[in-house]
Structure formats: C-alpha cells, structure tokens
Amino acid sequence: EHLRENAKKALATSPQILVEKSMLGWKEVEYEVVRDVYDNCVTVCNMENFDPLGIHTGDSIVMAPSQTLSDEEYHMLRETAIRVVRHLGIVGECNIQYALHPESLEYCIIEVNARLSRSSALASKATGYPLAFVAAKLSLGIPLNEVQNAVTKKTQACFEPSLDYIVTKIPRWDMSKFEGVSKEIGSAMKSVGEVMSIGRTMEESLQKALRMVDPSNPGFQPRFRFETMEDLIQELKVPTDRRIFAIAQAMHEKTLSVAELHDITKIDHWFLRRCEAIVKNWDVLKGMSLDDVTHDLMLEAKKNGYSD
Template identity: 30%
Template sequence: MPKRNDLKTILIIGSGPIVIGQACEFDYSGTQACRVLREEGYRVVLANSNPATIMTDPDFADRTYIEPLTVEVLKAIIEREKPDAVLPTLGGQTALNLAMALHAAGVVGHPGTPELIGANAEAIATAEDRDKFKQAMIEIGLSVPRSGIAHSMAEADTVLAEIGLPVIIRPAYILGGRGTGIAHTKEQFVSVVSNGLSASPINEVLIESSIAGWKEYELEVMRDRADNCVIICSIENTLDEISNDITKKTPASFEPTIDYVVTKVPRWAFEKFPGTPGVLGTQMQSVGESMAIGRTFTESLQKALRSLENGHLGLNCDPSEDVYRSRSDDEMLAMITVPTPERLFQVGECLRRGIALETVYDACKIDPWFLDQMSMIIEERHHLAGLTPASLTSSQWRRAKRLGFADAQLAYLWKTPETEVRRLRIAAGVLPTYKAVDTCSAEFSAQTPYHYSTYEDETEVRPADKPQVIILGSGPNRIGQGIEFDYCCVHASFALRDAGFETIMVNCNPETVSTDYDTSDRLYFEPLTHEDVMNVIEAEVATSGREPHVIVGLGGQTPLKLAGKIPAHLVAGTSPASIDLAEDREK
C-alpha cells in the first residue's frame, strides 16, 4: 500500500510507568514505531510519562511530552499539535483505554478530528469488550465455552445458575488479567466477580465454564489487506512489499523455516513479599522474563532457566533441589498440583525419583511431550552421575552440553569446582559454536549478526573489522533492576558505535531495546553467567584475533556480580577491585 500522503503528523500514546502486565516491551515497540514513521517522513509527536524509556529520548520523536497520561492532558496535546492521526496500539492497555475515552469524548475518531490508526474504536471495542469479542467469534464460526455477561452480582448469579461451577471470570478492558480468576466454590465466585466488576472500567465481566486443563495454542497471525497471513501485527502494506530485515533478501511473505527453539520463562518476585502464597492463576504476576535460543528444546529450556537469576542453575543438578529431600513422593505429587514458580523444578524432582510419567501428568497436567523432554534431561543426569569429569569423552561432553547442562550444574553433580569442569571440557575440545538467527534455516545468509550458542561443528560469527566492546545487559526485569539499566546499555552501544568501535550486546531479556537486532553491531542472546559470558569473549577472540573490552557497569547487579570472574585487563571502566570495594559492605 502506498504511503498515505494525507497524514502529516501522528501522535503516539505511550504506556506510562512499568507495571505488572505492561513492561518494557512497549518501549521496544514504541521506539520502533517512532523510527519507522520518521523514516517515512511523518512528523511524530509522542506522549509518555516514563522518562526511563528509550522512546522518550529527544532523537526518537519530533516532539515529546513527558506528561501524565490522562484524557485532559492528551486533549491539550492534540489541541496544540493538531495531529492528523493518533496511534494507540503501541502503549498497551493504558493507550487503548485512553483512545476509547478520547473517542467517547469526541476528540478522536470522528469527522473533523484526528483519525485512530492501527486500530479504530470499533476494533478496540471488539477486542476488549468481552461480550463483543464473544459475539465476533461466534459470527465467524468458532466454538466458545458456555458463558454469560454480567454487570452486577445479581446478573452474575443468574449466569452461574445456567452454567454451574467451576467458572472463569474475566473483566473487560483490564491490564494483565487484573480482576480475573477461577472459582470452584460460591464463596470464591462472589469474591472474584466483585473484584472483576471493580477492575473493569465499564463494570463488565464475562463468566465462562472453566476449561482449566485444556491445551492452549497461541498463534500470532500477521495478515494484510491481500489476506496474506504470517504473524500478528496491524499493518497496511502487503507482505510482499515489506523486506525481511534479517536476511535482506526475502519478503515478509516468505514462509519462515526455523531450525532453532526459543523458550521464554517468566520471572516472578514473590521472594520480595514474604508471606504471599505465590500461587499462579489467571492474573499476571510476573515482573519480567528471560528468553533463550537453542537447537533443541532441552538446550533452550535449561538456558532459559539459568537466565532467570533466581538461584537455579538449570532444571536439575541444582542446590535448590536439596529442599525436597525430606519430602515423600506423595507430598511431591501434591505440590505439583498447584501452579507456582517452583512447579517446573518440583516436576523435575518427581521425574528424578522415578515416579511414572503418567502419574506426574495426572498430577500436574503438563503436556506429556514436555514431560518426556524433561525426562531426557533427568536420564542424562543419572548417566553423568556415574562418571567422573576426567573420564568423559568428547562425545559425552558434547551430548551433555546439547541437553543444556551448564558447567555449574556439572560441578554441583560431581562436587568439583566449576573452573575445573570448564578446564576439562575445553581440554576435551568441546566449545560452543554460535549460530545466526534467521527465518529460513540458513537457506539465505542472515545479514543481521544475531547469535545464539549451541554445540555443533561450525560457527557463524564473522570477524570484527574494528576493536570490539562487549556490553553486558541487565537480564530479566525484576524489582530493583528495571528498564533504566537497559537505557544505559543502549546509549552506551550508540555512543561506542559513533566512536568507531564494534559494539557487542549480551543479554537474555526479549522485552528490551538492547536486544533489538540493530541496536548493536552484534547481539548474543545468551544467559548472563560466567560460563556463557566467557564463551562469548573467547568466541570473539577466536574469530577476530583480538581481545574485546567488556563493560560491566551499566546493567545493574547482574553484570557487576560477574566483574570479578572476568579477566581484569578486559574490564573497561571501573576496575573489578573497585567494584568489589563498593559492593562489599564490610570492605
């Protein structure tokens, strides 16, 4: 679709402060929108109240308003800037709710007012209003659970009488599942419905028959005006008009072919709130997430788990498993019936004890395919426990690493220092290779240096032409370490690139601008552990013949804790000794 020349100025509504259910992924999408719209020649006006974001930097929009995101403030901005269109789809629930409020007030989406682009008021209402969404699904022939809409407790009781318990309650126009819940008893029903009606700005809840235990498939579909479909996004160009930024050769309509597995794991922070039950339900409670890439699911899963920085080294071979030693098999099976942040590790403990996979499935309802994959890790652990690190052959080392075992896990299993495990592995000639992320299983060469580690024969890292600087990112968001550290890392990358260095980012947070494929000259999507960081450093030395400098001072506590484990002469900026002096309370 040709560029719309009738639009000159576009107002983007940001997402405001970081909250559970609405994190830094909207800074990522908003930054991309500002960049693309300005490249197309539009004047971009941004409204956002979060100064710790990349998108609020002066370089990303022509005019930026760091103001409260309220209807009154946005009205004033619209009156002053006179935008031709308002883009509300990049600011999460906050922006969508504001767009609907502005539309209801007659400020946008009406003749003579700025147009709502990306999604108009009708589309937003259909997606956010539970009743309208249900009717839209029925109209296209999809089956939906038995359900009813309620605007009061009396109406809710009427719906319950028709459906019966258990039920799922979902309010309309809410953020991160706020006010949602599953009710198994009448008392729970009254409590969840009351909370849901209060949470919904239009006092509406959808009450559905519970489908807990069903298998869920989340399909993100991108569809254009010519009915080409690949993945989700609201777009106006046909897919054959958009180039793939990764390969630079294929259009977006080229069917993706993937030879790697991506695993994302939420990061919860219940440890910050002692006494909270820590039970997971329909309401979002995670504060961040980690992501890992591997050739197999087992490799990807173990990398993602050790990326969480919550004390776990992987799925097993982990000091945290000691807490289960005093538990009986029946107690363990009872524990995995309740969804908690620790359930995956509890399931691993059940499998390690030899409890039948079918019995574990009956208790936790996790799909047997995943349980089978976890069993492969457990079986390898039992095999490795009967060996010594000095006796392992190269093929045995390689098999363990392909299943995702970290050196730290093997050190725990063998009661051997991690440095010794690392030395023996390297002596056996087992080193990671780095593959490039593409969308075509290497049918076309990837032009974007976006890498992940695995244990194969050939690396795809190209030699650097300039002196390299590695920036260690901040890992998954959590309380005390948020988007402001990503902001620092991104600006360091921009500044170093301008100064003539080859910038290399190492991070495992998929929500951030730092892990955008074009923020740095090279991106390693890897856990921020001693082993993984040293592997990256050694890979850069092997391909480029020179040692890179490493910046550890911009990503918060995550890279600071690694400073003393990296060769001191490589650390740029504050020395490891000075960092230790500042961090050690006694010193």
C-alpha cells in the first residue's frame, strides 16, 4: 500500500523510480566525525532516533548519546564511520546516518553528508564541541591537536567529548497553519523547529523536552485523547505529530503492554520501558498530598523528570 502510494507520487514528477529494500523498523543512528589533513579522526557525537527508520530524522525524537546500542554495535559503527571519512578523503566535518537491524549486526549507510547539517548543530550544542569552528580551522590545514576548543578554552579539538548526561531533541510542528496538509509524519520533513533538553536520565530529558516544545504540554501525559481503541492503534501504527501522546495514553490507561506497543510502533523496548517508569512513578504520586511525599519519593520524581 505504501509502495503504491509513494510510487504514484514519484511517477507524477519523474518518468522512473528506484525501488530498494525496505528497512522499516530498523534503528536509525547518526555519527558526527571530524578529520584533518594529517588523517587524524575524532568521533564527536553519536545520536539515536527514538522513532525507528521510516520517519525523517528532522521529524524524529533524537537522543544523544545513543541509548540502546551494545558496545560491539557502537564500536562497529564508529570504526565504519572513520573508514568512510578516510576513504572519501573528507577534511573537516562529516555526518553519517545508519540503519541498524534491531536484532543483528546488519547495517546500511543511509546518508553521508560531508558538510555541516541540522544534526551537526544539535551535536555541537549537545557536546559543547564547536563543529563549525573546528571544521573551518581544519579546512585551512591546521591539525586537530593545534585547534583549541573555543567553548572549553582548555582542551584541543582532538579530545573526544564524553557525556555524563542525556540530550533529547523533539521537533516542533505547526500543522494548523497549513491547510490541507496531512498530519502523518514520514520520509518528508514537516517540522518547523525543534527544542533541546538536557537531563541526567532519559526520563528527565524526555519530560523536559516535551514541556518545552509547547507550554501546554504537562510532560509525558495523554494531552490529546483518542476516544476509541481503533483510533489509538491507528495513531500508533501510522504516526502523526501526536504519537508520543498516544503512547502516553496507552500506558496511563493500561490498554496496551510494552510488548504490544513495540509490535505496533517498532520503537525499541528500552525506550518504552523508560516511558513506563515515568507512568509508574505518576501512579504512585497522583493520590498523594505534598505532605505525604517522602524525600526518596521526591528524588525519584525528579529523576523521572517531573517539574517543580
């Protein structure tokens, strides 16, 4: 059905189309790499999409660093990124996007951007590593060990950033301003902006970002109500800008388990378990007064990203 629909759109503007292997449901991972003229390479940041492959990375919730990759997967993709950059002879900054099979080590390179991109801006803000500044210096032939990090003022550009926090990027949509535009999100980007949050845990980072993207969002709560089970499952199966709130509704109302949500959305179990932890904490807190909340319970609530 999707193939016919997309082929119809493509053939309306072009006499031929290219049909490739479908990788829907695979993980989408990005690496930012810098290289100097002396063949020194540094992987500045890696990011993982909350949503599986099939949704444009500009319309996906993205987290840095990656959360569900094993050590083997992380280093396999890192080494591949460095080999690609060296093979292409790129001097400066490069963004590489992968599709990774969720149950094996099979992967494909989706895209190689030998330039600063939207993801590069996110990586710079997430790590404090000034990619644009460093790329400009490298293009002038200056080696990595002689370029000072303009943000830290203490380290050189050859130091790989190490994060002890989690950054979450959530797109901002404004579908109401565009008449006749489908609210479905897919391979064509529809977001008009994005927000970035920083937290010590995935739960904290996600809830902060949800509140920032729209002041009316209370966090990981069912802000938009889907009246019937059919509407809820349709929203989960065919994502729109409201899918994260559909997941919240399914978890708060206990209508679908984590395993069922994974089967429908193909979102990784780990992400869904973390969302479930937010809901479990809410279930404990919702019937309490402030006087009843203990120190440990308050600490747990803050770790789960609940606001003051």
